[in-house]
Amino acid sequence: MPWLSHATHNEVVNQICDRIWLAVVQRSLRPGARLKEEDLAEIFGATRARVRQALSILEQDGLVSLVPNRGACIAEPDIGEAQDAFSARLCIEQRLVTRLCRMATQDHIATLRAHVASERAAHDRQDSEAMIRLSGEFHLLIAKLTGADLLMKILRTLTIRTSLITAMYQPQSTQSCGPDEHARILDAIEARDEGRARAEMAHHMQHLETDLHLDEGTIPVSQLHAALKPNP
Amino acid sequence: MPWLSHATHNEVVNQICDRIWLAVVQRSLRPGARLKEEDLAEIFGATRARVRQALSILEQDGLVSLVPNRGACIAEPDIGEAQDAFSARLCIEQRLVTRLCRMATQDHIATLRAHVASERAAHDRQDSEAMIRLSGEFHLLIAKLTGADLLMKILRTLTIRTSLITAMYQPQSTQSCGPDEHARILDAIEARDEGRARAEMAHHMQHLETDLHLDEGTIPVSQLHAALKPNP
DNA sequence: GTCAATTTTATTGTCAACAATGCAGACCGC
C-alpha cells in the first residue's frame, strides 16, 4: 500500500509512483538516473500515458525533474533545496505537534504508540523497507490525527522530497532515524507540553539534517558522469 | 501574465488555468459549476488533452474537483477546508516574514514598497482585477525574496485555495484586502521586529478569515440546487 | 586528426478516433 498514494489517482499510476520512490530511497535508482517512458511502460505493463501521469506527479513531488523534450530523470536537489525542504517540514510539523498537544485524545496517543512499536519491531528485525515506510508514516500520522488535511498533503510531498535528499546525502549506514526520537516527541505530546514537543521536533529535524553530508564534496552521480566524460 | 503560472508547464495550459482562476475570483464561475472538457477546448481553441492537463493542475491546487468518469467542476470547499487553508497560510507566512526580518536588504524593502504602491494605485482606480492579482502577489513576493522556493510554491497553491474561498464566502463589497495591512506588515519587516511582523501577519490572516461569512447559512450554489430539487 | 555541418536515430509531445462509463428518459410490470 503506497504511503504516498495520491489517493485520487489511478491505482496503476500510484503503483508506478510508489515503486519509483521506493527504488530511490533504497538507492537502486540514483539521482540523475534517466527514466525513459517506454521502458517504464514495459516494466510496469502500463501504457506510456499512464507512465507520463506518474512522472508528472513525481515531478510535483520533487522526486523527478522533467525537462521538456528531454524526458525525466531522478531529481538532484542541491544543498539549498535540501535545507529548504527540512526548513519547510519543521515549520509545518511544529505547528502540527502544537495542535496535537491541545487536542489529542487517548485514542490518538494509543495509535501513535502502536505505530512507534511497529517502527521498533521493524528496526529490530532489520527490515529496512518497513523502517523507511513507517518512519515517514509517523509524521504523516501526526498530521492525520490533527485533522489538518491540507497540511498533511503538503507534508506528504515534503516527506518525499526529504527522503530523496536523505538517500542522496546520507551515508548507507544510518538508513533511517531510529524510533527513539519519535517516542520522545510522542512523550511530549502526551504530557501536553507544547514547548517540549516543538523542541523535540526541532531536534529531530536537525538530527536528520546534520546526519547528512551536505558538504560540497558530495557530488551527485550524474554530475560525476558529466564531469568525467565516461565512455560507455 | 498568470501569477499562478506553474512555470514548467505549457503556455496554453497556463493560460487556461489562469483564465479559469480569474473567472472564479471574479465570481463569473460559481463553485459547483460544471466544466465540460469539450466546451473548454473550444473556448480556448485547444485540444481536449490540453484542457485535461489544465484541469489536473487546477485539481491539485484545489480549485476544481475532479470526479472520475463524471468530469470537473469548480470546487466547493467547506468551512473546515477554509479554516485549514488559512491556518496553513498563517503557519507558512509567519515563518516567511520572520526570515525576511532577519535577511531583508534595502533592495528587498524597496521592491515591496513599490509593490504596495502598485496595490494602492489599483485600489484607487478601482481596477478589481489588478487588485486581486497584486494582493495575492504581495504574499508571493515575500516568499520569493526570502529565497524559499519550496515554501513559495506551497504558498502559491494555498493562495489559490484561499482566493476561491474568498470568492465563495465573502460578500461582493469587500473584494480584496486593501493595501494598508500589507503596508503595516512591511513596516514591521523594515523595523526588523519579528514579533510585530508575525503579529501583523496573524492579524491580516484573521481579518481575511473573519470577513468571510463562514456560518452554515451560506450554502454554495450547487448545493442549493441539490437541496431544492430545481426543475430546469 | 580534428572540427563542423548534416543525416540518422532515439525519444518525447500531440492528436484524433475509439472504448467505457454514467445519466436521463422511456418503457414495462405491478
Added chain:
DNA sequence: GCGGTCTGCATTGTTGACAATAAAATTGAC
C-alpha cells in the same frame, strides 16, 4: 400511479499512430 429496469445519449477515459525535437553518429573539409 409507482418502482424498477433497460436502452440511448452525452461525456470522459484510453490507446496507438504520427509529428516534433534534441542527441548521436556519420561524413566531409581543412
